[in-house]
Amino acid sequence: MFLRWISIARLFFFAMAALLLASCSARSPQAVEIRLERSERHDFRIVPLAAGLEHPWGLAFLPDGRILVTEREGDLRIVGPDGLAPEPVGGVPDVYASGQGGLLDVALHPDFAANGLIYLSYAGRGPGGAGTEVVRARFTENSLKELEVIFRQRPKVSGGRHFGSRLAFAPDGTLFISMGDRGGYMREAQSLASHIGTVVRLNDDGSVPEDNPFAGRGGALPEIFSYGHRNVQGMALRPGTDTIWAHEHGPRGGDEVNILRPGRNYGWPAITYGIDYSGAIISDKTAAPGMEQPVVYWVPSIAPSGMDFYRGDEFPNWRGNLFVGALARTHLRRLTLEGDRVVGEEKLLEGLEERIRAVKQGPDGLLYVLTDSPDGQLLRLEPVR
Numbered sequence: 001m002f003l004r005w006i007s008i009a010r011l012f013f014f015a016m017a018a019l020l021l022a023s024c025s026a027r028s029p030q031a032v033e034i035r036l037e038r039s040e041r042h043d044f045r046i047v048p049l050a051a052g053l054e055h056p057w058g059l060a061f062l063p064d065g066r067i068l069v070t071e072r073e074g075d076l077r078i079v080g081p082d083g084l085a086p087e088p089v090g091g092v093p094d095v096y097a098s099g100q101g102g103l104l105d106v107a108l109h110p111d112f113a114a115n116g117l118i119y120l121s122y123a124g125r126g127p128g129g130a131g132t133e134v135v136r137a138r139f140t141e142n143s144l145k146e147l148e149v150i151f152r153q154r155p156k157v158s159g160g161r162h163f164g165s166r167l168a169f170a171p172d173g174t175l176f177i178s179m180g181d182r183g184g185y186m187r188e189a190q191s192l193a194s195h196i197g198t199v200v201r202l203n204d205d206g207s208v209p210e211d212n213p214f215a216g217r218g219g220a221l222p223e224i225f226s227y228g229h230r231n232v233q234g235m236a237l238r239p240g241t242d243t244i245w246a247h248e249h250g251p252r253g254g255d256e257v258n259i260l261r262p263g264r265n266y267g268w269p270a271i272t273y274g275i276d277y278s279g280a281i282i283s284d285k286t287a288a289p290g291m292e293q294p295v296v297y298w299v300p301s302i303a304p305s306g307m308d309f310y311r312g313d314e315f316p317n318w319r320g321n322l323f324v325g326a327l328a329r330t331h332l333r334r335l336t337l338e339g340d341r342v343v344g345e346e347k348l349l350e351g352l353e354e355r356i357r358a359v360k361q362g363p364d365g366l367l368y369v370l371t372d373s374p375d376g377q378l379l380r381l382e383p384v385r
């Protein structure tokens with residue numbers, strides 16, 4: 001009798017433990033199985049590091065091995081070796097979490113190990129509506145201190161579309177911030193009197209670099225580096241150069257990868273390879289004098305978000321390749337480059353059927369990917385040898 005009670009108690013214990021595990025599974029990395037993938041140049045496995053992330057958007061690698069992940073609704077979370085920190089990072093500013101707006105990218109200062117500075121891009125409220133902003137803060141004891149907003153897109157306008165926004169540091173220490181045309185304001189992308197539809201370049205404290213292309217020119221906002229952009233949600237420094245590449249969403253068709261050069265006009269909406277969602281013609285031109293052509297464009301759209309160049313040792317046959325996340329056609333796109341030309345493309349992760357929001361190489365030479373959903377995941381791609 002006594003033994004029977006023991007076994008019933010034991011059964012009860014295991015049942016409760018199973019229930020507890022199940023209830024935790026929303027944030028348990030074990031919730032998703034490891035998958036093996038074959039591809040043209042490397043076989044790899046997809047290892048889930050964290051699940052249950054609410055529309056994760058951007059990621060950054062801390063020197064201690066932990067990973068910062070933004071969630072669009074406004075939380076900044078830390079993924080450690082054994083999963084997520086139980087509490088989000090404190091001190092994150094209030095964001096305009098509506099439509100495509102919210103907490104967007106995160107980047108560490110190039111000298112983070114010494115100064116602890118991090119940067120967040122987000123949609124912020126203000127007179128007129130909302131606009132892309134960037135805050136700089138000191139990251140200490142899992143909290144943000146000494147917050148300082150170093151950039152506010154001018155003007156703020158109504159609507160919840162096309163905020164961009166990615167952050168990228170150039171080798172000279174300047175910070176690039178990408179934005180969008182805010183949806184209903186596409187004509188503004190051709191104006192130098194507004195930040196709408198531009199990429200801006202700032203010093204790390206938010207001041208304007210003296211050598212910015214429009215600094216000192218009357219009628220132009222001095223922060224602007226390039227303009228004529230529709231909605232830039234991917235930016236990365238090409239290794240071995242001082243040049244930042246970007247991609248942007250087209251309308252229906254016409255997503256582009258561009259090489260950002262100072263003062264250049266990337267054409268939106270005067271030239272485009274896409275048409276309006278309604279089928280209406282936005283422009284009958286795909287090229288015009290004084291406007292840049294993309295390195296590559298996609299019709300139909302793949303809805304690109306996040307990008308990085310592979311420069312590590314773990315996937316030697318991917319070295320120099322450009323990786324782009326695709327939201328609409330749910331894959332990770334690998335582009336082979338020769339010089340500035342795209343000579344090959346391959347779709348990875350199609351079997352996941354997940355929108356890919358971000359991709360970044362980690363300091364360990366592995367590739368990290370965020371999936372965009374209310375139950376988003378942080379995945380790591382590891383080579384199978």
Ligand SMILES: [Ca+2]
Pocket residue numbers: 228256266267268271272292294
């Ligand atoms: Ca263009």
